[in-house]
Amino acid sequence: MDHGSVLFCAGALAPATSMLLASLLPGLSSVPTAMLWRTFGILSGVALAGICVALCAGAPAHDVLPMLDASRLGLVVALLVQLLGGVIGGFSARYLEGEPGQRRYLAALAAVLAAVHLLLMADHWAILIVAWALAGAALQYLLCFYPDRPFALLAAHKKRIADRAADLLLIGAGVLAWTETGSGSLSDLWAHVGREGVSPSLQISAGCLVLAVILRTALLPVNGWLIQVMEAPTPVSALLHAGVVNLGGFVLIRFAPLLEHATVARGLLIAFGLGTAVLAGLVMLTRISIKVRLAWSTTAQMGFMVLECGLGLYTFAALHLIGHSLYKAHAFLSASMAVRQTRLQEMRGSMSPAPISLLLAPAFAVPAVMSVPLVTGGTSWPWWWGATLGLAWAPVLWTPAPRADIRRFCLHALSGLLTLLALTSLAALAHNVPLGTLDTPDAALGVVALQGMAAMYVCLVVLQLRPQALRSWRRWSYAGFYVDELYTRMAMRCWPTRWAPATPGVPRPDTPSFGKVATPN
Numbered sequence: 001m002d003h004g005s006v007l008f009c010a011g012a013l014a015p016a017t018s019m020l021l022a023s024l025l026p027g028l029s030s031v032p033t034a035m036l037w038r039t040f041g042i043l044s045g046v047a048l049a050g051i052c053v054a055l056c057a058g059a060p061a062h063d064v065l066p067m068l069d070a071s072r073l074g075l076v077v078a079l080l081v082q083l084l085g086g087v088i089g090g091f092s093a094r095y096l097e098g099e100p101g102q103r104r105y106l107a108a109l110a111a112v113l114a115a116v117h118l119l120l121m122a123d124h125w126a127i128l129i130v131a132w133a134l135a136g137a138a139l140q141y142l143l144c145f146y147p148d149r150p151f152a153l154l155a156a157h158k159k160r161i162a163d164r165a166a167d168l169l170l171i172g173a174g175v176l177a178w179t180e181t182g183s184g185s186l187s188d189l190w191a192h193v194g195r196e197g198v199s200p201s202l203q204i205s206a207g208c209l210v211l212a213v214i215l216r217t218a219l220l221p222v223n224g225w226l227i228q229v230m231e232a233p234t235p236v237s238a239l240l241h242a243g244v245v246n247l248g249g250f251v252l253i254r255f256a257p258l259l260e261h262a263t264v265a266r267g268l269l270i271a272f273g274l275g276t277a278v279l280a281g282l283v284m285l286t287r288i289s290i291k292v293r294l295a296w297s298t299t300a301q302m303g304f305m306v307l308e309c310g311l312g313l314y315t316f317a318a319l320h321l322i323g324h325s326l327y328k329a330h331a332f333l334s335a336s337m338a339v340r341q342t343r344l345q346e347m348r349g350s351m352s353p354a355p356i357s358l359l360l361a362p363a364f365a366v367p368a369v370m371s372v373p374l375v376t377g378g379t380s381w382p383w384w385w386g387a388t389l390g391l392a393w394a395p396v397l398w399t400p401a402p403r404a405d406i407r408r409f410c411l412h413a414l415s416g417l418l419t420l421l422a423l424t425s426l427a428a429l430a431h432n433v434p435l436g437t438l439d440t441p442d443a444a445l446g447v448v449a450l451q452g453m454a455a456m457y458v459c460l461v462v463l464q465l466r467p468q469a470l471r472s473w474r475r476w477s478y479a480g481f482y483v484d485e486l487y488t489r490m491a492m493r494c495w496p497t498r499w500a501p502a503t504p505g506v507p508r509p510d511t512p513s514f515g516k517v518a519t520p521n
Helices: 003-027 033-057 072-095 102-120 125-143 150-181 186-196 200-216 224-231 234-244 247-254 263-284 290-310 314-333 335-348 355-375 383-397 406-431 443-465 467-478 480-493 512-516
Strands: none
Touching: 003 033, 003 072, 003 102, 033 072, 033 102, 072 102, 072 234, 072 247, 072 314, 102 125, 102 234, 102 247, 125 150, 125 234, 125 247, 150 186, 150 200, 150 224, 150 480, 200 247, 200 263, 224 234, 224 290, 224 480, 234 290, 234 314, 247 290, 247 314, 263 290, 263 443, 263 480, 290 314, 290 335, 314 335, 355 383, 355 406, 355 443, 383 406, 383 443
């Protein structure tokens, strides 16, 4: 093994090893809590340095790390996860100051990061399944950090059921693929698919994998736990929405060679992804709480990311994953500032979007998005994808109604147009960055996605222009279209005794008195 391979091995293994060590340190009762947080920061720096070394070394991982494959995309996502993990850890040290359970929190946080790093490097079905299960198990301790909050227990219980179902589906997918290829290695699976195509067994394996990702990514109709997890500390919400939930998108990108030939599996991704993006995007508009609104936004964004993978646009899904992680981490950690800004806006008076900007935004956005790849010299994406992005980004061009003069209106319109062009240029450049993805766009499915986004945009425009016209719809939307009710009832009947120990004076979620607790909005 040459010098470069040694550096690559050390750098690739540094994140998981450092975070595993950080998860074990809280067990030493002689070490003060403040020292544990400082040590966590140091180990986070070591992990970041290791990832940078592995990225610079650039050695082929499958030749030097058995059962692991630290691809370039995996290392980039690992760098993002560790950066966010270090920031969330520093925020948690201040946020939880004086709390009695900080050691348990720190150990669970580091364990989640270690499991995520292991999953990002997995090149074997066994490692992938075990790492994802460990990340979910460690996350349960963070979700139940306050055991006296009934909705926190309910959310953790519902997530536990979804995780166990996803584990069974992943095991089934792995067994079918292993039996077909004679190996549990994912690299061998890609080679087998390239030589012999996808057999019926691999089609079923791809379908099981997709269903497992849907459960893990909290798409409709099993998204309720992601909304109710707002009872956990704010940094836990930031970790969950910025890193853990996004793992489903990364797994789909990793399995692009298999999904390329799995028509049924891609159809499932389109159906669940488009339905979740449209419904959750509309529900988000009726929410009052800042954190709950962000949670519904995450559900919609996960649906859109899964939709991108179903359409075969894995490079865009990777870009979406990175951008969403950064945005949601900032949004949750600055939630208190968002509340203050909202109150100031209500005190000063808000301005509604001008009708002309609502109606003409697609006319400007769609051509701009479709033409930018040609201007930047990159490969143009399919027309239907450009139109879909144009509709998705058209609200950027919504400008406030002019109250004083037309100059202010034009400035807002110009600012929105420049923002739109910047976003599209970034997408066009990222489309040509080699991240190891395999883009295989499907035109027929793309037209279906375009129609769904057009329907969603029409609903947004009607809601802005005539809010009272959608009064009955808003009642259903505020209730989340009741899609979580069936799953909640099922969850409360499955394993009714598997709750955290009851706290005196607090109703347990499996008792009739639990219904008297107000549901978070």
